[in-house]
Amino acid sequence: MTPPTGTLAERVTVGIDAGGTKVAGALVGPDGTVLARMRRSAIVDGRRDPGLRVTRAIAAALLRRAGERGLSVDGIGAGFPEYVAPDGRLTSREVLAWTRQPALILGALAPATIGSDVRCAALAEARLGAGRGAGSFLYITLGTGISSSLVIDGVPWAGARGEAIALGELPVADAPGERLEPWASGEGIRRRYAAGRPGPVDGAQAVVRAARAGDGEAHAILVSAGAATGAAIAGLVRLLDPGLVVLGGGLAAAGDPWRGALRSAYRSGTAGRPRPPRIVRARLGRDAGTVGAALLHRERAR
Numbered sequence: 001m002t003p004p005t006g007t008l009a010e011r012v013t014v015g016i017d018a019g020g021t022k023v024a025g026a027l028v029g030p031d032g033t034v035l036a037r038m039r040r041s042a043i044v045d046g047r048r049d050p051g052l053r054v055t056r057a058i059a060a061a062l063l064r065r066a067g068e069r070g071l072s073v074d075g076i077g078a079g080f081p082e083y084v085a086p087d088g089r090l091t092s093r094e095v096l097a098w099t100r101q102p103a104l105i106l107g108a109l110a111p112a113t114i115g116s117d118v119r120c121a122a123l124a125e126a127r128l129g130a131g132r133g134a135g136s137f138l139y140i141t142l143g144t145g146i147s148s149s150l151v152i153d154g155v156p157w158a159g160a161r162g163e164a165i166a167l168g169e170l171p172v173a174d175a176p177g178e179r180l181e182p183w184a185s186g187e188g189i190r191r192r193y194a195a196g197r198p199g200p201v202d203g204a205q206a207v208v209r210a211a212r213a214g215d216g217e218a219h220a221i222l223v224s225a226g227a228a229t230g231a232a233i234a235g236l237v238r239l240l241d242p243g244l245v246v247l248g249g250g251l252a253a254a255g256d257p258w259r260g261a262l263r264s265a266y267r268s269g270t271a272g273r274p275r276p277p278r279i280v281r282a283r284l285g286r287d288a289g290t291v292g293a294a295l296l297h298r299e300r301a302r
Contacts, residue, residue: 012074013028013297016055024037074301079116079119090114115296118141124292130281147166174228
């Protein structure tokens with residue numbers, strides 16, 4: 001499908017945020033305004049977006065919607081929860097059941113730019129959100145998984161191979177043999193709480209609700225997850241010295257006891273620093289990934 005012609009100022013961009021549990025898409029205007037949204041489950045026959053079928057379907061549907069509304073589209077930007085090389089190639093299969101590079105699949109619909117999902121969200125926060133004007137900051141997404149991106153002078157740093165996102169691979173000091181993501185991510189919290197229980201546990205928010213209702217096990221799991229995350233953030237701050245820490249993703253809104261444990265561990269881990277950076281919430285919420293993917297495409301196109 002060839003996108004309609006038009007000047008850059010008149011065009012919108014399709015932004016795709018492909019995740020392990022859902023795929024989100026949006027039509028994004030030149031100023032970052034979201035004109036339309038779509039979300040679908042990424043799970044097909046028990047697999048996560050096999051062959052990127054869900055991702056392609058959402059991109060195609062948004063292109064059709066743009067045409068129906070008389071909007072010109074300059075292309076597609078898409079962020080993926082894998083290692084993404086600077087040239088846009090996916091170099092891992094840790095989350096999605098992809099078989100062909102997304103640049104080939106989406107590029108058949110419209111000009112496409114591929115990036116890392118966490119770097120796309122960090123870019124959106126740098127241009128339009130909590131990191132705007134901050135110069136350098138550390139963006140951390142805490143959701144189904146855990147990733148991070150260091151933003152330097154407004155640009156998310158990819159690393160030599162596009163792998164500078166792996167906060168979730170750090171070890172957990174108080175849980176020998178555990179890594180941060182399986183221990184403290186939304187899925188990790190759900191899995192730990194569900195172990196040995198007869199019925200299903202509907203995500204980390206179910207654990208948060210149980211803790212608020214007085215469940216001691218849920219409370220302890222959230223405290224241990226928050227403390228491990230706060231300690232890991234403190235370690236990155238001591239190493240990288242960012243000007244600000246921005247927390248995004250669904251877990252960032254979990255509240256106490258998770259939030260209290262995170263902030264306590266962060267204060268303890270940065271106590272030797274005279275002015276450790278503030279921790280703030282991301283401002284763009286669920287739109288960060290799609291808006292950032294669209295911005296990535298537009299900035300690369302320039």
